[in-house]
Amino acid sequence: MFHWLEKNPFFFAAAISIVISFAGLIEIVPNFAKAGRPLVDMKPRTVLQLAGKEVYKKDNCMACHSQLIRPFKSETDRYGDYSLSGEYAYDRPFLWGSKRTGPDLHRIGNYRTTDWHEAHMKNPPKIVPGSIMPAYDHQFENIADIETAYAEAVTVKNVFHTPYGPEIKSGKEAWEAYKPTVLEEAKKIAADMKDERVKAAISEGKVPEVVALIAYLNSLK
Numbered sequence: 426m427f428h429w430l431e432k433n434p435f436f437f438a439a440a441i442s443i444v445i446s447f448a449g450l451i452e453i454v455p456n457f458a459k460a461g462r463p464l465v466d467m468k469p470r471t472v473l474q475l476a477g478k479e480v481y482k483k484d485n486c487m488a489c490h491s492q493l494i495r496p497f498k499s500e501t502d503r504y505g506d507y508s509l510s511g512e513y514a515y516d517r518p519f520l521w522g523s524k525r526t527g528p529d530l531h532r533i534g535n536y537r538t539t540d541w542h543e544a545h546m547k548n549p550p551k552i553v554p555g556s557i558m559p560a561y562d563h564q565f566e567n568i569a570d571i572e573t574a575y576a577e578a579v580t581v582k583n584v585f586h587t588p589y590g591p592e593i594k595s596g597k598e599a600w601e602a603y604k605p606t607v608l609e610e611a612k613k614i615a616a617d618m619k620d621e622r623v624k625a626a627i628s629e630g631k632v633p634e635v636v637a638l639i640a641y642l643n644s645l646k
């Protein structure tokens with residue numbers, strides 16, 4: 426066989442390619458699979474945070490913001506530790522983004538607070554003079570769709586085995602039973618906010634989009 430290959434350079438080259446590719450695959454693929462695993466003690470996002478992630482997608486924050494800190498000193502000095510692939514294990518889809526008109530937001534929860542976000546989302550240039558970020562005042566009026574976020578949690582639990590607790594399960598009754606937990610979390614965020622529209626909606630058992638969005642931003646650490 427070897428002598429035959431030596432006399433047929435084309436097949437010899439093909440055989441070498443096959444052997445090297447195969448060896449490469451068994452070296453590289455398991456490493457990818459390992460790096461993509463969730464970090465130890467990492468929890469999936471709460472239903473409120475998932476609803477906030479939907480607002481982030483809907484209002485297209487990704488057009489100007491990335492969520493991926495690269496391992497360069499200039500970035501780690503500014504934003505904190507560089508991002509690891511395991512941190513996105515429960516994000517479906519992940520929102521890395523590729524445009525940075527504004528700063529990276531992957532660790533924004535470490536250095537901005539609820540009341541800062543509230544004032545900034547309402548009117549960015551008032552908080553950061555010269556900011557070109559648009560105002561998102563409508564998020565104080567629009568109500569977040571927490572029921573769909575709950576359904577999303579049930580889906581990723583069933584399909585991808587995302588480790589949600591037994592209380593996250595399909596069915597209208599399960600959702601009705603879980604709803605107070607979401608409202609409780611929303612109330613805690615709203616307690617740090619000043620806007621009257623937010624207070625009014627929360628007292629009626631509704632969650633304004635901005636509250637869900639801030640829950641999500643605070644979870645980015």
Ligand code: HEC
Pocket residue numbers: 480481484485486487488489490526527528529530533537549550553556557558559561638642
């Ligand atoms: C047109 C581009 C643009 C869009 C769209 C945009 N932003 Fe921004 N964003 C900016 C710019 C520029 C800054 C930096 C100036 C400032 O802080 O306002 C910024 C800053 C921020 C900051 C502060 C970051 C820091 O490190 O201080 C947060 C938080 C933020 N944006 C969240 C959002 C969210 C949430 C959305 C979507 C609802 C969004 N942005 C949409 C351009 C944008």
